Amino acid sequence: MSEFAKALSVSSSGLRAQAARLRHLSENISNADTPGYRRKTISFETALKDRDAVSEVAVGRVRLDKTELETIYDPSHPLADEAGQYDGSNVNLLIELADAREAQRSYEANLKMFEQTRKMSSGLMDLLRR
Template structure:
């Protein structure tokens, strides 16, 4: 039944957006996490990406398992010679987390989650009306 497929695709989309939101939350929670020793690298921003996979049982493309990665962007530095994480020149590496980017990623994931939820609710309503019509 095509409604089963719609439910499966929507559920996979909601799961993917939940994963994206979790990664954004981790990044934002660690945006001030510095290295513990002089010159050590601080927290590196995490990323998540998805690929499509064929669900042979349903005959539709759904999201595959998430691939976790890290952002290779350079660490910004600031001068703070009194900081324990400062290198021999007095510079401290800061995490490469940009709050604005994280906020935009969060808003995009939230919008996609809402869209998948709307499809799920609409499909559920159609199934309920079908069951009522048959009963």
């Protein structure tokens, strides 16, 4: 495997990982008002590809955040108990938006690396053709 192919492989694995992260963050944001919804988090792991010792990013297991669900007082809500309370979600929109911004910037950095590697490979091919 050439060095260009390795670089493209590493950056594309980063793109896939950040895309998965953004997908889960958008699910969390869209379900912020869903009663009983628990925030999803994912972890990243290192995956060795082949015997070339190329470390790529792999998405780990999806986990549910174990923090307490918000207790909401609304006696008119259909899920309210006899005290007029029900469990909301544990999604904090401020945290989700900050995580989304970080994931977006990481995605853009991986995309820039992919584009630069592709341009360098193309430039090398042009030089070899001369």
